[in-house]
Amino acid sequence: MYDDVIEKALAALDLDTKTRLLAGQDMWTLPGVAEIGLAPxxxxxxxxxxxxxKWTGDAAIALPSPTAQAASWDPGLAEENGRLLAQEARRKGxxxxxAPTVNLHRSPLGGRHFEGFSEDPYLTGQMAAAFVRGVQSGGVATTVKHFVANDAETDRMSVDNIVGERALRELxxxxxETVVKEAGAWGVMAAYNAVNGASMTTNGELQNGVLRGEWGFDGFIVSDWTASRDTVGSAMGGTDVAMPGPVTVYGEALAAAVREGRVPEEVVDAMVRRVLLLAARVGALAGAPAAVGELPARIDGPAQARRAAARSFVLARNDGGLLPLAGVRRIAVSGMAAREPRVMGGGSAQVFVPSVATPLDALREALPGVEIDYRVGADARTLLPPYxxxxxxxxxxxxxxxLVAEELAESRVAWMGELPAGLDPAALATVELRATIVPDESGEHVLSLAGAGMFxxxxxxxxxxxxxxxPEGDDPVAAFISPPxxxxxxxxxxxxPVEVAVTAAIDPRQVRGPLKMVFFTLGHSRPVPDEEAGLAEAAEAARGADVAIVFVNTTEAVESEGFDRKSLALPGRQDDLVSRVAAANGRTIxxxxxxxxxxxxxLEEVPAVLLTWFGGQEFAPAxxxxxxxxxxxxxxxxxxWPRRLSDAPVSAVVPTGGKLVYEExxxxxYRAWERRDAVAPAFWFGHGLGYTTWDYADIAVDADDTAGESLGTVRVTVDNEGGRAGREVVQVYLEPVEADEERPARWLAGFAAVEAAAGEGVEVHIPIPARAAQVWENGGWVTRRGAYVVHAGRSVADLRLSAVIEV
Incomplete structure (x- = not known):
């Protein structure tokens, strides 16, 4: 529908302008060309x-992390989340x-797993496709990332991931593929890493061959920031846009490569067409109507964030029905996260939220008349929050x-990519952060200086x-995410009042090039007891309470973009806190x-465990x-969830000789866990309890034409046998009757959520895609014929009903 407009615009551009369009003009934008009606x-x-x-000061709605969104097993919710973010994007221009990130949870040590959805490719694909549909229904493009096998952070700029063809295709x-084919994504981001010897930004086999050739992707491919390092390789390998700008491998360098005959101009023209198509779709090209004419209805952002958070929480353990709380008069609460909740992961997933309610405040509001006794217990913070x-x-x-002075929303200078308007980088020598702290309690407060450089x-x-x-290492992004x-x-x-001033001496290298970075924080903490005293206070408070609630969390120093985890242990003495409180009160959550x-x-010491991920801005009320x-x-x-890291069947994230071999x-x-009879995880894939009980009453399979897109439809009847309304996620797994060592024992083939009132039964229909019975071999998808058991249940390890289908 845009061909004529795009061709007319392309014909009006000279080579230098075309190549400039393919390089960012700054950290976050592509240049406009007024002569053809192209806006930035x-x-x-x-x-x-x-x-x-802007990294801070520009308020945004903060949803729960993608792992939390995937924990809902609700594509409809993911689509609504996408519509909300499109609304937010339009508000901010x-x-x-x-987004979204669809890399898999290959190893539990992956530092950025909170930004991905799942260990399962089907669940990931369904949630991501719904999210993309939601965003793009609001007229905003998505870039599905990081293409491909960017499943860990160690040496992410240079690692060569060696992945077999079957694993690459099937996982x-x-x-x-799901997002491209089912949601029509308008963009894809090429990863930093290499796959099987070829850097992803130059990987023509995967970008041009698979993504565009096999799947029919017609959108643009943008490099991850600074990932494109080869002008000819990136252009010939299918990467359309090299970010950030203005100094990249494209622009003048690409124009020179064309003039020297190293890159055909028709390749550049194809790249520009895809950028112009993007502009047309989002309404940035004159003469081309935006792809979305009528925008979706407005969404209440905080209400959606609250709903998404509650839908994501996994009740992993609830012995004796301790939850929900009932008839309690005194609750002992401990853990720093009750007063300073961590609501989002570190790195590029961060947004600025002006204020976040605390679980303490939310509990007091929800339980008027109940005494809530709070003690810190254990302080595991590795970085203090900004004042x-x-x-x-x-x-x-x-x-x-x-040169410039600006008001800050918090005591953090966060200039990344761009400096404040009117600030000449060549003249910049120092930046001073000044704050007046008015303490609300007397005692020994703690101030901190976080940042890399001279201060x-x-x-x-x-x-x-x-x-x-x-800082440790030489990754500037890691240095700003987890600074000394x-x-x-x-x-x-x-x-x-206490007057505090932090002055940073600016190294000229900080403010040259596209990754201009002036980033430091004045942190502050109220007085806290020493560790032993804190643990003792928390245990004593719990001893006389009806219920004890302990909050534990990871920190930015152990779970963030830029580095992988070295263990799965909670930081600090949080494990000691839980054990001491549990010993003092047998009703510990x-x-x-x-x-x-x-x-x-x-785990065996406490009756109730609630997993809340990073719950977004509405975490506390939810x-x-x-x-x-x-x-x-x-x-x-x-x-x-493994009981301990040593049990995990796949854990390696550190390359050897620059290569990380996906030897599994x-x-x-769960595909790997099911091959290990002697070792079981703490909690299986799909596990989660509710506040009612469900009976799986009946299953039937209606077979379809196996030459089509579906093998059949599973009909499952479930009855709510509890005393209150509830929600159940019915999961369907496919298992070959004849065992095949080359394939997992079973795998997720479909799912659906149902809601029912107390005593009500519901029948749910779940289609099984044809791909569920296919494997990749000899360069193509092959359907493995034979009999399959279709299981329906509450998790991969809690299968309640089964039927057989012939494929």
């Missing part, structure tokens, strides 16, 4: 919100959302003259620090905030609703 195209990170072009490419009061940032030149810290006129802070931190104990009196599995050595029974925990595990083939996640 703005991109922004997702996937839980739309950050915009953003055309392209850099890692599968969710991309939440007003602050200013002042940029100066070498003579001390003010000075002055408190009430006294210089407490002057010198360098040096120094802490300082400062005695403060309640109500008495543990709320676990983590984006991916953690070890729980105290949690209070679930704990009190106003809402049911709706989540089911999208990934298997198609056996990851």
């Amino acid at each position: 195209i703005v991109m922004s990170d997702g996937p839980i919100g739309v950050r915009g072009q 953003v055309h392209v959302l850099l 890692y490419l599968a969710p991309f 939440a009061g007003a602050a200013t940032a002042t940029a100066r030149d070498a003579a001390g003259n003010v 000075t810290l002055v408190v009430d006129g006294e210089r407490l620090f002057e010198g360098p802070q040096i 931190e120094t802490r300082f104990a400062v005695a403060m009196t309640a109500g008495t 543990v709320v676990v905030t983590a984006g991916a599995p953690v070890e729980m050595p105290w 949690l209070a609703a679930v704990l009190t029974g106003a809402e049911e925990p709706g989540g089911r595990l999208p990934t298997t 083939g198609v056996f990851i996640g």
Whole structure:
């Protein structure tokens, strides 16, 4: 529908303009060309919100992490989340959302797993396709990422992932294929890593051959930021846009390659056509009507975030029906996360939320008249949060003259990619962050300086620090995500202001090129007891309570973009906290905030465990609703949780000689666990409890024409036998009757959520895709004929009904 407009626009461009269009003009935008009516195209990170072009100060709705969204097993909810983010993108003038992430949870050590959906390619594909449909229904493009096999962070810029053809097709490419074919994604992001010897930005076999040739993808491919390092290789390998700009391997370098005969101009023309198609679809090209004419109805952002959070929580354990809370008069609460919740993962998934309610506040509001006794217990924070009061940032030149001054929403300078308007990088010598802290309690407060570089810290006129802070490694993104931190104990009196100034000396290299970065934080913490005293206080408070609730969490230093985890242990002495509280009170509930599995050595010591992922801005009210029974925990595990890292069948994330070999083939996640009879995980894929009970009453399979897209439809009847309304996720797994060592014992083939009132029965219809009985061999998809058992149940390890289908 856009061919004529695009061809006319293309014909009006000279070579230099065409190649400039393929390189970012700055950190987040592609250049416009007024002569052809092309507006600049703005991109922004997702996937839980739309950050915009500023790292902080530009408020955004924050949804739960993608692992949480996948835990809902609800594509309809994912689609609504996508519509909300499109609404947010339009509000911020953003055309392209850099999401969703569909890389799989291959190893539990993957540092960025909170940003992906699941260990299972089918669940990942269905949730991601729904999310993409939602975003693009709002006229905003998506870029499905990171194509492909970007399943760990260690040496991510250079690692060569060696993946067999079957595993590549059946696992890692599968969710991309689903999103392209079923949701019509308008964009894909090429990963940093190489696959089988070829860097993904130059991997023509996968980008041009599979993505465009086999699947019919007609959108644009953008590099991950700084991933394109080869002009000819990237252009010939199918990468259309090299970000960020203005200095990239495209632009002038690409124009020179064309003039020298190293890249045919028709290749550049094809790249520009795809960028112009993107512009037309999002309404940025004159004469081309946007792909979406009528926008969806407005969504209440906080309400949607709250609903998504409650739907994601997985009740992993609930012995004796301890939850929901009932008849309690005194609750002992402990754990720093009850007062300072971690609601999102670290790195490019972060957005700025002006304020977030705490679980303590939410519980007190939900339970008026109930005494809630809070003790910190254990402080596992590896980075202190920024002081939440007003602050200013002042940029100066070498003579001390003010270049720019701006108000900050919190005590963090976060200039990444772009500097404040009017600030000349060549003149910039220092940036001063100044705040007035008014403590609300007397005692020994803690200030921190987090950042990489040369700093000075002055408190009430006294210089407490002057010198360098040096990060580990040479990844600048990792340095800004998890920077070095120094802490300082400062005695403060309640109500008495304390003047604090942090000055950063600017290395010219920080503000040259596309990745301009001035990023440092003044952190603050109220007084906290020492570890032993804190643990003892929490246990003593729990001893006299009706119920104890312990909050535990991972931190930015152990679970974030930029690095992989080294263990699954909770940081600090949080395990000790749980054990001591549980020993003091046999009615202990543990709320676990983590984006991916953690070890729980105290699991058998507590009757109730609620897994909450990173719950987004409405985490606290959603949690209070679930704990009190106003809402049911709706989540089911999208990934298997091991008892300990040593049990995990696949864990390696560190390359050897620059290569990471996926030697396990198609056996990851529950597929691998089911081959290990002697070792069971803590919780299986698909597991999750509710507040009612379900009976699986009947199953039948209606066979379809196996030459089509479906093998048949499974009809499952479930009855709500409990005393309250509830929600159940019916999961369908396919198992070959004749065992095949080359294939898993069984695999997810379909799912659907049902809701029913107390005493009500519901029949759900679940189609089985033809791909469920296919394997990749000899360069194509082959249907393995024979008899299959169709299982229906509550998890991969809790199968209630079965039937047989002939394929």
